Amino acid sequence: MLPIDWLGERLHLCAARALYWRRRRTLLVADTHFGKDAAFRRAGIPIPVSAMEDDLVRLGRLVDTTAAERVLVLGDFFHARPTPDEPFAAALERWLSARPGVEVCAVPGNHDHHGGAGTLPGLVRWLPEGVVEAPFVFRHEPAADPAGYVLAGHLHPVVRLASAARDRLRLPVLWLSRDVGVLPAFGGFTGGAPVSPAPGDRVWAFGADEVLPIAVGGEPARA
């Protein structure tokens, strides 16, 4: 875990694509897109179930190592409206019962508006979008907010790192600009969109087991 200081708060960057806010014992992730694999299977596209199971295992490991008491998902918790046979509901229930004292919260994202928001009320606590926990404001879509520094998701930000001719590397990033910070997408079965940070922004890339600062506009980022 890589510690950084931001607006007087210490945040730990975890390579598994999460941000740990120790003062509030909160693990922040974005864009889990749970149930995406099942939605694909229902449409006749065979995506292995292990993709979702792997996400929950990864989330569990993060909670266990950080001793977080709360997981806060910055929107797009669900990918599509959960169906009665949604395998995720049972999996999440098992996951929670193995971790008493851990709460899962979510602000709704655009995918959750399709009917995901408000579901699984016993398992997930839904927060209003734009909920303030100073100095931060938690939203799904990144847009500046006078109430505080916005932490958001939605973009699935990645950067491309060029190496040898036929070798290209795309890595998910945390992208902190002046008013808004965008977290990498957590879900293992989610795509990424390349972003173009401006000079002065700070960017960290999430590799297999390491978080690395990325230079923006020629200036090396300071961690």
Place this chain on the structure above:
Amino acid sequence: MADAGPDRAAAWFAALGWEVFGFQRRAWEAYRDGRSGLIHSPTGSGKTLAAWLGPLTEPGQGPGLKVLWITPLRALARDTARSLAAAAEAVDADWRVELRTGDTPQSARTRQRRRPPDALVTTPESLSVMLSYADADNLLGGLRCVVVDEWHELLGSKRGVQLQLCLARLRRLAPRMVTWGLSATLGNLEQAMAVLLGPERPGELIRGAVPRDIRIRALVPPEVERFPWSGHLGTRLLPRVVQALESGGTTLFFTNTRSQAELWHEALCAARPDWRDSIALHHGSVDRAGREGIEAAIAAGGLRCVVCTSSLDLGVDFSPVEQVIQVGSPKGVARLMQRAGRSGHRPGVPSEVLCVPTHAFELVEIAAARRAREAGRIEARTPPVLCLDVLAQHLVTLAVGGGFTEAEALEEARATHAFAALTDSAWGWVMDFVTRGGEALSAYPQFRKVVREGDRWTVADRNIARRHRMAIGTIASDAAMTVRWSSRNGGRLGTVEESFIARMKPGDRFLFSGRLLELVRVREMTAWVKAARRGGRTVPRWQGGRMPLSTELADTVVELLADPAGAAGPEMAAVRGLIEVQSRWSRLPSPDELLAERVRTREGHHLFLYPFAGRLVHEGLATLLAWRLSRRQPATFTLSFNDYGLELLSPDPFADDAGNLPAALDPGNLADDLAACVNVSEIARRQFRDIARIAGLVFPGYPGSGKTARQVQASSGLIFDVLVRYDAGNLLLDQARREVLEGQLEFRRLRQTLQEAGKRRLVVVDTPRLTPLAFPLWAERLQSQVISTEDWRTRVRRAAERLEKAAGRGKSDDHAADRLAG
């Protein structure tokens, strides 16, 4: 109807005063005798009537669909239907000929199902869609004959594989049906017929009686440089090309890449502004309506010149075309013949192609094309096998269309060439893939696509059926991005490959469809553009530019270079100076020797090797050599390659090449070594795009397809990653790797090259400076390193001048506008 069959057809010919060619009569008689076969002869020689009059004059036929005529391009379908209908009318057959393509409106399709025409002109994809309707056997069960036009175009592709499967199905639905193919000349005609009919089925191979004379001529520049570099010779020939266009009639002006087409179109319009309205640009990325407009204008004789790519390689009979020009390397003999055949569509009139070289060695290639054609060395097209993505799609098609039993479907698949060697386990995997989502052991809950109903496998979910039908037609298309005006009501300009746009930023300019455009923004697979003012620009580079020189042509080039004195003709005379310098400073390549050159320059130590095996093989070979050599002695190499050879550049001297090179060229362990030095997995990830689309793992988005469809869209790369991680045994991943090895690295040809290299004598020559063979490789590498094209041109020209001086001639041509060099 007094007489029928061949006699009636012959009587009709006689009434028109036409002579019946022997091959036509043979075809009619073979049809009368209930046989299948393949007719090969050049375009415009009467193939269509040879195949059509057999079924048309067959006596005693009832109502219903009797003939299915399959063409590879829907642009061809309309013209074909028109000429079939005209012939039907002329012989007084009361036949309705209709069209069924992706453009046919739903109402017409419904009418065709209720009241079938006598003959239907269609495409492989539309045939597949027809099979996806439950009443397919009503419509198709009475078929007497299926004709596959331009079979050579389909043979080597997955569309051909799809068609093989559909034909196997048709043979079950219509047991009395015979199959006829029409093909241009190929190196493997026997195999082409066996693939079309299915292995083990007898057939008659009928050769067109009048092989038309083809004249291959080169526009030989008055003076040829001895140190050629890619691209720039062409524009120096611009005035003479313009002169060639003066001579009335329509000219088809073929280029090898779309970017070359864009540049030549611009150059010709600039040279003759008064021709602007009569010079058109036609390539696969131009909007379809625009292309059809151009095709109609050609047919009407209203155009002076159409600058085009392979988009006009086949098809419509353009009678007004009097001249064909080929710019740049012909790349293959069959391809050049095909293009030449687009002119002078009258039997007995020789077709002629005027080749415009873009650098000096292409003069040798033109001479080689002529020699190879005379010797009958024509390229083969290799039919792909075991494409599980296509099989998976076909099984879902059958399931949607009323269902299939496993025994029948397997029997049909194994009756095709593509799946004759399908193992039980691969079949089992594909069945699992479409029914359970994956291997039986792994859990895929919620997955339902193909489900069991009694003894049949069907698709019950109507949404899945609908999406599948929409996806059937997508085998042929690339991942293309639509180009639209950001103003002007968002009008559509055409499509461009996504990878090209991905490298551009808003504000960048590029030449497209003959217009200079500026990229405004990219959103949802659409590039929004506006007209740009003049200035620097990029020309879109499409993938097509990477086609390698064929083995037949490359071998003939070596023959000519080995014995230039024995080769007559203006082309070889023009490159005499170049050959003289090459043999003075080094050696000439020959079939018995493998030539390597070592030279030291300020840049470092160069090793050049000339296997003459085409650029794809040389790319793989350069990577392999660099890897193998650096295992013996740690080194960093810079690589370069072209159709003739490759270059390794190192800052340090090569240690004992004569000893190390043969070991580095050893064909042993090739697959493993290649896998170790080429990132096959990353290339396979890109290759997976096609496979994912064909196998139904990704959907193309459609307007109005709604929220649900958007929720199940993912990039093929993402699906590839998920499968690699969680379903490593997925056979589609294997297929992607195999396609990369075969298609992108030309593994088979590479192995053959190494095997032959072992038999040839390796000759390593230390040369005083870059030789004529080495220079283009050097220039090509420089081009990829130097940022601005202007710098590149200046540096290459300066280097060429120095070499000319060293070779004993002080002057060099002054060529101001080498605009085609990029």
